[in-house]
Amino acid sequence: MSRQGWEDSDFPILCETCLGPNPYVRMTRQGYGKECKICGRPFTIFKWNPGQGMRNKKTEVCQTCAKVKNVCQTCVLDLEYGLPVQVRDSVLQVQDDIPHSDVNREFFIASVEGKLGNDSLINYAKADSSARDQLKKMSRPEPYYKRNRPHICSFYVKGECKRGDECPFRHEVPVENDLSHQNIRDRYYGKDDPVAKRMLNRTDKASKLSNPEDTSITSLFITGIDEEINEQDLRDYFYAFGEVKSIVVIQKSKCAFVNYATRAAAELAVDKSYNNLNIKGKVLRVQWGKARPQGPKGDVQTEVGTVVPTPQPAKQGTTLDQLLNMPPAPPPPGAGPSFYPSQDPNMLGTSNREFRA
Ligand SMILES: [Zn+2]
Ligand SMILES: [Zn+2]
C-alpha cells in the first residue's frame, strides 16, 4: 500500500465465471487506474478477455472492498457461492456493519485495510451447516460463462445497427423488467437487489407448500415410505397435529395417505412437515392429497354431504398421478365412529386390494 492508502495489487480477486475458462488469460494492469465504485479510492484496474466471443471485463471495486464482503472485484457476487450478497447474508443471517455515509465508510475501510490481510470479514465456517447447504443448493454448480457475453447492441435495439454479423454486441431485444435496473452499490451492500429479491422469493415459495383452495381436502400424501416405516410410525408422528381419521400405507408404491378429521389439523401437519419430515432416519416427502374426482353424472350424494364417485374398473398398475388422484383412503378395519359412508371401500373407484396392500 502506498500513496496515502491507494491500492496497488498484482492480481485481481475474481470469481471463476468472470475469469473465464482459461486460467492463463492475459491481463493488462493499470495502477490506480480508476476509483473504486464503492469506496471511491483509486485502485489497480485489471482488464482481460474471458474467452472467445465474450466481452472484455475489468475490475470495478477495490480489493479491500471485495475482501470486506468476500465478493468478486468485477461482478460483486459472493466468491464462494456466486450468489448476490443480499441472498448470502440473509441465509447466513449476517449483518452488514459497514457505515453507509461516505466519511464513515472511508474510515471503516481504512481501519480494516491493514487487519484483513488475505481474509474476508465473511466467515462461512461459523455459519451452521444447514445455511451452507441452502447456499449450495441456490448456487450454480458450474461457472456461468454466459454472463460474460457482450452487452446488447443499443443501435440494434433502435433498429439502426448496420454492422450485422461484424457487430461485437449482441443483437437481441432486451427484456425490460425489475432485473434491468441493477446498480453495483445495491448489489454490494445487499440492499434492494432485484436479483436477490427474486431468488429469495423463489426459495420462500419452495420452503412452503400452498394449501389447496378446495377446503374439503384434508388428506396428506406421503412418499418415500419403505418397509421399515409402518402405519404406527406415521400415526405416532402425525397425531401431534390433530385427530387422524385414517392412515393407509401402500408399501408397493412406497407411499401413504394420512387423513385428518379437520382441515386445520391437515394444514398444521403440512406446515410443520413440508421439506422437514424424517421418520426413523428416512426423509419423507409431504404433499397435499387431491380432491376426489367429481364426475357430472352418476355421483352419489350421501347423507353426510360428500360426493362419492361412481365405481370404475380397477386399473392395472398404479401411477403416481393416479395415486394423487385417489380419494381419501378408508379407515383401517374396526375404526371408530369417524367412518363415513363415502369411505366405504366398496364404493371407492379403485381396487380395494390396492388400499389394503
Ligand atoms: Zn473500494
Ligand atoms: Zn465475478
Ligand SMILES: [Zn+2]
Ligand atoms: Zn450492433
